[in-house]
Amino acid sequence: MKSILKSLESIRAELVEGLAGVAPSSMTLAQARGRVAAETAVLATPLPERNKAVLDGWALRSLDLAGASSYSPVPLPNAPVWVEAGQELPDGCDCVLRADMVDCTGPFAQAFAEAPPGEGIRRAGEDIAAGRPLVVAGRRLDAADLLALRALGHETIPVRVPRVLLLDVAARDKNSLTSQFIGELLEGEGADVSFENCPRDAASIAGALDDRECDMIVTIGGTGSGHGDATADALRMREALIAHGIALRPGQTAAVGKLGAIPVVALPGAPDHAFAVYHALVRPALDRLAGRLAGSGVALPLARKISSMVGIAEIALVRWDNSSWLPLSVGDLPLDHLRLADAVVVLASGSEGHAAGTQLEAFLLRDI
Structure with missing residues (x-):
């Protein structure tokens, strides 16, 4: 690995440059x-198109019910119409009364309660108005x-749906925990993930990168300086390497490249390091490919200060605590904190940290 680390911000800018949303595909709602x-x-017609009952009862006109009560029933000028929930209301009716509020047993029907217009019904367009977006x-x-x-x-x-090739550069102990972890993160973000295993030598990795029908490639493992770490060499062989060695903690051994227009992010084999690089680089590229709207973070004040090293970007894990972000760890991500964290923050390389009370935007990892 090169001894000079390149800044996360410059690598990310180069990685996502030119990336656009993949072509839409039709998918069943299931x-x-x-x-x-x-x-x-946009919706051409409103939903519902006509006034509909939301309860079983008598369809009536609210003006005909003025003054009605259990002590002073009001005779109805017209026979009420029974409707079931979901049925359209007859013309002229603007409310629905429950069955026990109307007596139809005598010579004329009587109402025992008033009702304002809209009572017991869903007005036309009340669910979704015409001209509103479908999605x-x-x-x-x-x-x-x-x-x-x-x-x-x-x-x-x-x-x-971005198609992502997840290439597991086989660990010596045949451990696939990290590839499974990253694959689940990718699928959770809406990607279509294909998994493959690959031997650790540069030629095999380079061959696995060739002519792939995908929108992004993520590799797992083989990014360090060990004798069997050859992922960056494989990218060099394909003249695709942007950087090997990132000013990011954890995850500094990661490598990044582009095969033509296809972004390639080589993640370290350790789960916490892979997690860090995933959120720092993979997710921003995936957002571009999916055409996802920006601004998915949640800003809350810090419960206590976060200290950070100037010149290196760091990953921080935080937990929701009393409407604030409580820092769990910065730059070192134990498994216990990974599973307890509610959100992740990418601290910029120029930051010295953030004081308690500072509003900090964090990307949610789960519902809070």
Whole structure:
């Protein structure tokens, strides 16, 4: 590995330069959860198109119910119409009363309660107005998005799904924990991941990089200065190496390259180092490829100060604590902290740290 470390910021800029969203593909709603929506089409007609009942009862006109109560029932000028929840209201009706609020047994129907317009109904366009977007392009689809799409009668949705080759440069102990870990992170971000194993020599790695049908390549292992670490050499053989050695803690042995337009990030084999490089470099590139909207972080005040080394970017793990970020670790990421952390922060190389109370944006790792 080169002794001079290149700054994270310059490497990241070179890695993502020219990257654009991959071509949209149509996916069934059953497969689309967690994928990134590709288009912001607008709704041509409102949902619902007409006023609908939201409970079983009598469809009425609110003006006909003025003054009605259990002590002073009001005779109805017209026979009420029974509707079931989800049915369209008859013309002229603007509310629904429960069954026990209307008596239809006598010579004329009587109401025992008033109701304002809109009571017991969902007005036309109240769920989604005409002209509103079906989905928000660049945002990951969740269960509520899929509910709305199904309610509108859609069976498919265009999404952007980056294809990522995850190449596990075989560890001597045949340990695949890190590749499984990174693969799960990639899939959680909406990528389509294909896994492959590769011998540790440079020629084999270089061969595995050739002519791949993918949008990004992530390798695991073989980035250090050991005798069997040859991932960076493989990138050199393909004249694709941007940098080997990053001013990042942890993860400084990582390598980065580009095979034509395809970004390549070689992660160290240790899970914590791979995690750090993933959030510092892989995720920003993946966001570009997926066309994901920026601003996925959550800003909260720091519960206590964070100290950082000037000249090197550092990864910090934080936990939600009383509406603030409580630092767990900086630059050293024990497994216990990885599993307890709620969010991750990439501290810039020019930062000396942040004082307690400073608003700090962190990328969520789980719901808080």
